[in-house]
Each structure stands twice: as structure tokens, then as C-alpha cells.
Amino acid sequence: MTVFILVAGAFTGAHVWRETAARLTAEGRDVHAVALTGLDASRPAAPSVRVDLETHIEDVLAAIDAVDPGREIVLVGHDYGIHPALGAADRRARRVARLVYLDSAMPRDGVPALAAVPDQTLRGELAERIRRDGHDGELAPPERDAWARWGSTAGVSGAALDRLTALAAPQPLGTLCTPLRLSGAVADVPVTGVLCTGNGASVELVQRLVDFGDPALAALTAPGTGFFELPTGHWPMLSRPADLADVLLRAAAGEGHRLRPAGTDATPAHLRPFPLDVPVPAREREGHVDLYVPDTEGPLPAVIVVHGGPVPAGARPTPREWPTLVGYACLAAAEGVVGATLDHRLHDVADYGRAAEDVAAAVELVRADPRVDADRIALWFLSGGGLLAADWLAEPPAWLRCLAASYPILAPLPNWGLADSRFHPARAVADADAGELPFVLLRAGLESPEIAATVEAFVTAAEDCGARLELIDLPQGHHGFETLDPPEETRPALLRGMRSVIGHLKG
Structure with a gap:
């Protein structure tokens, strides 16, 4: 039986997965939404503990290690959550059956999550603050009308946006500026990309990038890699929870659109x-x-x-x-x-x-x-x-x-x-x-x-x-x-x- 381990993005906690997790559970799957230290109310950070990316990788590793070795794990990372998910999958590559990038960047070895902050003005401000004050401290969560700086809120109801804002927590700066370290073992884990078209991503766009022949994107055409689209903004667990659950079930089954490798078409x-x-x-x-x-x-x-x-x-x-x-x-x-x-x-x-x-x-x-x-x-x-x-x-x-x-x-x-x-x-x-x-x-x-x-x-x-x-x-x-x-x-x-x-x- 498949176990879904869900890792939320910046400022958010396990609560964002409530509706999607319920749908997956109703289909007979076990679900574990990871409570990230310092972000989730159920896992506060000790006053003397400095929370960084490594802290959150350890949180995800603990969730993986708690699963019976005979069960299949699908690890889902949304937004910032793909960084600790990827770091953990690299260390437990044999335990993870599939890694799902949910409307997220493609982190690389040695690159901090700060590089994936979508708003370039904000990214520059954060980089300057980190240079000036160091890696300690926190980034205040967005006000209700400022979530769009982190991704499209298309499809999110007013009530859901109110809840997202009310439950948001400050993001420890150490989680954004600690470089992700990968051994390369995660390259053997099958991958699914879930693209939210309302946030500007699409399978067609990714295929065009692959067609340009960039070697860094060649892995997206691997036989075990599939893609899905959701017609919504950056928070599908809030805007389309049932559709997201369906996509995750299909991803676990190995479904998804396969990209064409560069050069296989007679003429791109x-x-x-x-x-x-x-x-x-x-x-x-x-x-x-x-x-x-x-x-x-x-x-x-x-x-x-x-x-x-x-x-x-x-x-x-x-x-x-x-x-x-x-x-x-x-x-x-x-x-x-x-x-x-x-x-x-x-x-x-x-x-x-x-x-x-x-x-x-x-x-x-x-x-x-x-x-x-x-x-x-x-x-x-x-x-x-x-x-x-x-x-x-x-x-x-x-x-x-x-x-x-x-x-x-x-x-x-x-x-x-x-x-x-x-x-x-x-x-x-x-x-x-x-x-x-x-x-x-x-x-x-x-x-x-x-x-x-x-x-x-x-x-x-x-x-x-x-x-x-x-x-x-x-x-x-x-x-x-x-x-x-x-x-x-x-x-x-x-x-x-x-x-x-x-x-x-x-x-």
C-alpha cells in the first residue's frame, strides 16, 4: 500500500494538506503531512535551536523512517518543501518510490532555496539582509494581499486565503540560505512534475525548453518521469484539493505525460x-x-x-x-x-x-x-x-x-x-x-x-x-x-x- 508523505512550502504547515489528505485517505492510502520544525504549530523550535534546511531535511527523514520498510513511499514537495523533500530523498533513495515536484523549482546541489524565491525584488532584499545580518532571524509571513508575491492565488477562495494567512508562520532565514547538498543518489528515484498552469507553468513550455537541447533538462525525459497539469494557481491543495489528490494517485501509479527527448523529433x-x-x-x-x-x-x-x-x-x-x-x-x-x-x-x-x-x-x-x-x-x-x-x-x-x-x-x-x-x-x-x-x-x-x-x-x-x-x-x-x-x-x-x-x- 502506498504511503504519501506531504511536505508544505514556505510559511505553511501540515494544515494546508487537510482536504487533499482526506481525499487520499478515503481512497485507502495512508498520508503523513510533515510538521516542519519552527513552521508548524505542532513542532515549535526550541529557543536555543537554529532552524535551517538541514533541520527540515531531518524532519522529512524521520517521516520516511517511520514507514514500514515494506511499503511504498510517494514523497511530495510543494514550493519550498521540495528542498527538504529532495534532500531527504537523496539520503533515502531506496525507500522513496517516487518524488513529486508540486509546482516547485528544480533545486540543484549547492544552491540555497533563496534562489527559488519567485519575486526578484524580494529575493534581492533577502539576499542583502542575509549579507548584512547573517543567517539568523525570520522572514515574516505575507499579509493576506501579499501571497501573490510567492505564487498565483488563482482559485483560492477568500475563506481559504484567510485561513492560510491566519495559520502562516515566520520562515526561518536559515532554511532559505543553507545550500542544498545532494550526493546524486536521488537521480535514481522516479519523478513526477505537477505544473499549475495558473502560475505560468505548462507541459508545453517544459517541452520547448527540452527541445532546445539543454543537457541539464535531459533528465526530464527519463522513462520514469511524468508530468501533469492542474488549471489553477500555486496552491492547488487549497484551490483544487480533489483534483490534486487524483493527480497524486495517478502519479503513484506511474502515469503522466512523457516528454520527448531533444533530437527525437525529426525537426523541433x-x-x-x-x-x-x-x-x-x-x-x-x-x-x-x-x-x-x-x-x-x-x-x-x-x-x-x-x-x-x-x-x-x-x-x-x-x-x-x-x-x-x-x-x-x-x-x-x-x-x-x-x-x-x-x-x-x-x-x-x-x-x-x-x-x-x-x-x-x-x-x-x-x-x-x-x-x-x-x-x-x-x-x-x-x-x-x-x-x-x-x-x-x-x-x-x-x-x-x-x-x-x-x-x-x-x-x-x-x-x-x-x-x-x-x-x-x-x-x-x-x-x-x-x-x-x-x-x-x-x-x-x-x-x-x-x-x-x-x-x-x-x-x-x-x-x-x-x-x-x-x-x-x-x-x-x-x-x-x-x-x-x-x-x-x-x-x-x-x-x-x-x-x-x-x-x-x-x-
């Missing part, structure tokens, strides 16, 4: 052909920028194509060589202007600052080329690169004649920790200066709900402030429609979008 989506057959001028490489210059007397306007992400640092070829980006640049060249692609360092959601620096440097490099009219520039953003449009909307220079975007993310996703950052186009578009800048938006009708919500927020803000927004809809278009959808459906939108952008450049 990001390397499939561009749908328009356009001439490809000779590529000219300068630094992190590739130029495609038409055989036309200049100086000429330029369209600079900005890729999305995050893209693993080891992805090859790099984005500026992907058929879609090259296709946009060559389409621009075919229409009589300079096309440019670039690589930027958006390898993680924490990298938007340096990615913005790379884009700004690329723009200046393109503008400095004598064949380019430095006063007539357009920027075209794709996917996660859409957040980088915020800077240009907030303070558009006179030489920037147009912005464009295809299936962009236009507000930070809930689990990206960027809600208070400057990378928020849906806010930036409401700025008075941004209202004068044309924005051509190619909108995918079959976009994921989480990304579609950011686009709608942007469109609403743009319409409210009278921004010069042109919408080009692809009702049957998916995210990445250039290489996923039938060419006959995407070609008209691509041509219309590019010609509109060039019209703004030449007008």
Missing part, C-alpha cells in the same frame, strides 16, 4: 522552416548581431527582430540563426529594408535586465551601420521577448518609428517574480509618450490562457489610452504559429504585419 518546432519563401541575402555578422541587407541603395530603414525566451545558454544553434528569426529579417530585406537578428542573454527569468542591455547594444550597432538610416528603426519582439518592449514604450526615442510583436508575453507571468519590475508592457503602454508610437500586434487565437491574459491586459490598456495599436488576428494561430500552423494561414498575417511596419518606417 523552433528549427522548422519559415512559412514564406523569401530570398536570403548574404548574412553579415557583427558581434551578437546578424544583418541581412538588400541590394538597394541606402541608407535604409531597419527592422530588428528580438527573440523570446528564456533560452538555455547552451542552445545550438543560437536564436539569431533560427529559421523564424532569419525569416522575419529576410522578409524585411525582401520588402526593401535592412533586417537584423540578434542573440541576447535571456537564459532565465532573472536575466531580463542584461537581455535589455544586449538589445539596446544591438540597436546601436545596427544604427551605426552606414547602410542603415539611423532615424528609421523598428523593433519586432517574439514570445517572451515581449517584456523587453516595455523600455521602448516607456521612453521611445525619436528614431524609433514602430514596435511590433508576434504572440508576445506582455505582462510578467505569475511565477516569474517580475510583477513590480519595469518589464511590464501592459503598464508601460499607458504612458503618454507611448501613445504616439505605432504598435503592430500579431495575436494568436489559440494562445495559452495565461499568455493570452497578458495580451488582453495590454490591448485594454492601449485602447484606454488611445495608443496607436494595430491588431492582426490569427484565430487558429498557436504560440509560435510560423512553424506550427499551416503556411496558408500564417502567410497573410506575416505579410500584412511586415508591410504595416515598413509603412510606418517609410511614412
